[in-house]
Amino acid sequence: xxxxxKYELVESTIKAEINSGAxxxxxxxxxxxxxxxxxxxxxxxxxxxxxxxRAHGYIERIPGKGTFVKAVHIDKNAGSGSSFSDDMAQIGLxxxxxxxxxxxVRAAEVPDIARKLKVDDTEALHYFVRLRSGNGxxxxxxxxxxxxxxxxxxxxxxxxxxxxxxxxxxxxxVFSREIKYSATLPTEEQKRLLDADxxxxxxxxxxxxxxxxxxxxxxxxxxxxxxxxxxxxTAHSARA
Numbered sequence: 001x002x003x004x005x006k007y008e009l010v011e012s013t014i015k016a017e018i019n020s021g022a023x024x025x026x027x028x029x030x031x032x033x034x035x036x037x038x039x040x041x042x043x044x045x046x047x048x049x050x051x052x053x054r055a056h057g058y059i060e061r062i063p064g065k066g067t068f069v070k071a072v073h074i075d076k077n078a079g080s081g082s083s084f085s086d087d088m089a090q091i092g093l094x095x096x097x098x099x100x101x102x103x104x105v106r107a108a109e110v111p112d113i114a115r116k117l118k119v120d121d122t123e124a125l126h127y128f129v130r131l132r133s134g135n136g137x138x139x140x141x142x143x144x145x146x147x148x149x150x151x152x153x154x155x156x157x158x159x160x161x162x163x164x165x166x167x168x169x170x171x172x173x174v175f176s177r178e179i180k181y182s183a184t185l186p187t188e189e190q191k192r193l194l195d196a197d198x199x200x201x202x203x204x205x206x207x208x209x210x211x212x213x214x215x216x217x218x219x220x221x222x223x224x225x226x227x228x229x230x231x232x233x234t235a236h237s238a239r240a
Contacts, residue, residue: 006039006041006045007041007045007046007048007049007052008049009039010035010039010041010045010046010049010050011049011052011053013039014029014049014053014058014059015053015058018058018069019093019135021135023069024069025069025070026068026069027068027069028065028066028067028068028069029050029059029066029067029068029069031066031067032046032047032050035050050067057070058070083162083164084132084140084142084162084224085162085164085165088134093134093135094134094135094136095132095133095134095162096132096133096134096135096136097130097131097132097133097159097160097161097162097163098130098131098133098160099128099129099130099156099159099160100128100129100130100131100141100193101128101129102126102127102128102129102156102159103127103128104124104125104126104127104148105124105125105127105145106121106122106123106124106125107119107120107121107122107123107124107125108121108122110125110127110145113125113145113221116207116218116221117145117147117207117218117219117220117221118218119147119149123147123148123149124148125145125146125147125148126144126145126146126148126151126154127143127144127145127146128144128159129141129142129143129144130142130144130159130163131193132224138193138194138195138196138227139194139226139227139230140194140224140225140226140227141190141193141194141224141225142222142223142224142225143222143223143224143225144163144220144221144222145220145221145222146219146220147218147219147220150210150212150217150219151167151170151219154166167210172210173210173211174208174209174210174220175208175209175210175216176206176207176208176209177206177207177209177216178206178207179204179205179206180204180205180206181202181203181204181205182202182203182205183200183201183202183203183228184200184201184203184225185200185201186199186200186201186225190225194227196227199227199228200228201225201226201227201228202225202226202227202228203223203224203225203226204223204224204225204226205221205222205223205224206221206222207220207221208220208221208222
């Protein structure tokens with residue numbers, strides 16, 4: 001872009017190489033001198049670009065060794081209501097989904113979920129587990145229950161993509177009322193699926209609603225467990 005500042009050009013170029021996989025996690029970047037030579041820019045310009053990349057979690061400097069590509073980190077606005085796919089797109093990564101399991105359960109088997117979805121014990125619920133990724137790297141695991149009275153049948157193939165895109169294709173409006181966050185330790189299965197040991201997970205739980213006959217109706221409950229090294233939420237409060 002013609003209006004892009006020189007440091008932004010350096011920053012966006014390196015960011016694009018990281019997002020595309022040309023520079024992988026753990027790869028060492030060129031030195032500042034080498035980057036100055038590559039872009040034909042001053043050390044001040046290159047330094048500002050590197051500072052921004054460090055501030056946004058793309059790279060890290062290890063004293064005595066150099067600058068290295070860091071694991072991707074998503075800093076999400078807690079009140080944004082954006083989907084996982086939206087979050088990935090915002091940082092230039094391709095969102096992925098892999099269905100781990102799918103089954104039909106009776107609401108009576110999960111009374112806490114039944115209360116959240118306001119269904120009786122006899123109702124059938126879709127229950128599925130999915131691994132979410134960015135550019136192929138595992139980032140989160142989602143456990144989802146969906147009311148069959150609102151969505152009688154689900155195209156299983158849709159669960160290997162954005163579920164909300166599928167719901168929108170059905171003409172549904174989707175919104176959340178309340179999201180709760182907590183930290184938790186991973187199970188052995190979560191460690192395996194996320195390919196990560198000795199990490200805390202960030203747990204996000206919410207009920208999704210749609211509008212039926214002009215009434216906000218709960219239809220989905222999801223718990224998502226994010227790799228805590230890669231995902232954080234920021235809450236903004238009003239000034240006193």
